[in-house]
Amino acid sequence: MSQLHVIDHPMIQHKLTLMRKEETSSKDFRELLDEIAMFMAYEVTRDLPLMEVTIKTPICETTQHMIAGKALVIVPILRAGVGMVNGLHRLVPAAKVGHIGLYRDPVTHKPVEYYCKLPQGIENRELIVVDPMLATGGSAIDAITLIKQRGGKNIKFMCLVSAPEGIKALQEAHPDVDIYTAAVDEKLNENAYIVPGLGDAGDRIFGTL
Numbered sequence: 001m002s003q004l005h006v007i008d009h010p011m012i013q014h015k016l017t018l019m020r021k022e023e024t025s026s027k028d029f030r031e032l033l034d035e036i037a038m039f040m041a042y043e044v045t046r047d048l049p050l051m052e053v054t055i056k057t058p059i060c061e062t063t064q065h066m067i068a069g070k071a072l073v074i075v076p077i078l079r080a081g082v083g084m085v086n087g088l089h090r091l092v093p094a095a096k097v098g099h100i101g102l103y104r105d106p107v108t109h110k111p112v113e114y115y116c117k118l119p120q121g122i123e124n125r126e127l128i129v130v131d132p133m134l135a136t137g138g139s140a141i142d143a144i145t146l147i148k149q150r151g152g153k154n155i156k157f158m159c160l161v162s163a164p165e166g167i168k169a170l171q172e173a174h175p176d177v178d179i180y181t182a183a184v185d186e187k188l189n190e191n192a193y194i195v196p197g198l199g200d201a202g203d204r205i206f207g208t209l
Contacts, residue, residue, distance in 0.1 A: 002170070002178055002179060003179070004178075005178060005179065006182070007039070007040050007043050008182070008183075009039060012036050012039050013182070015032045016032075019036075020196065026205065026207035029204045029205060033084060033132065033201075034083070035087065037085075037158075038088065039087075040182060041087060041091040044128055044180050045128075048067050050067060052065060053065070069124070070121060070124055070125050072092060072095050072126040073118070074089070074092075074097050074128050075097070075100060075118065075128065076130050077102055077130070077140070080132050080201040080205055081129075081132070082205075083132065083201070083205040085097060096125075097119075098116075098119055099115060099118075100116050100129075101115030104192075109191075109192040116150075118150055123151035123152065127147060127152050128157075128158055129147070129156070130157075130159070131143075132160040133160065134157070134161070134166040134181065135166050135193065136163075136166055136169065136188065137170040140157055140159075140166070140170050141173040144174050145174075156177065156179075157170065157178070157179050158180045159179070159180070160183070160198075162181040162194070163184075163194045164184065165187070
């Protein structure tokens with residue numbers, strides 16, 4: 001069964017509270033999201049496989065460890081997920097980036113796919129799907145389904161704020177995908193927004209309120 005990891009480091013909680021504030025500007029919102037994404041990336045990548053390498057320091061030759069296998073892949077769900085990529089890239093600069101485009105139908109609240117572009121060889125890579133919000137879970141479920149249809153196997157989902165409804169839906173649809181979140185909020189409202197949440201992450205990132 002999928003495991004839920006709540007990354008509640010004090011620095012993350014502090015910065016997330018600033019992001020939740022209605023008066024926080026798009027500039028500050030983007031910068032805070034970037035910082036939190038980097039903090040969270042430490043935990044999400046904690047179990048990456050290692051290999052032994054022999055190197056020479058200024059003192060002597062030694063055997064140490066480096067990340068094994070092919071570069072991991074970051075897959076943001078457009079458009080809001082793009083705001084989390086730089087933070088992850090700062091920690092893992094060699095990571096490749098795929099993109100999945102989904103938008104939420106304003107009437108049904110269900111995701112609609114409009115774009116999917118992934119690196120080659122994803123069947124042999126670790127993949128981290130990122131989206132600031134896990135509300136109904138529809139976008140995350142569909143994005144992960146698309147990745148699996150193209151051969152992806154080792155997948156994690158990382159978000160900033162989640163709702164119990166979205167967590168439950170994603171775990172039921174993809175029990176092999178662990179979820180990493182900075183907060184589990186109370187519920188969804190009648191418009192399928194997370195309560196208390198932080199509003200529409202995409203609009204706040206790109207200033208399209």
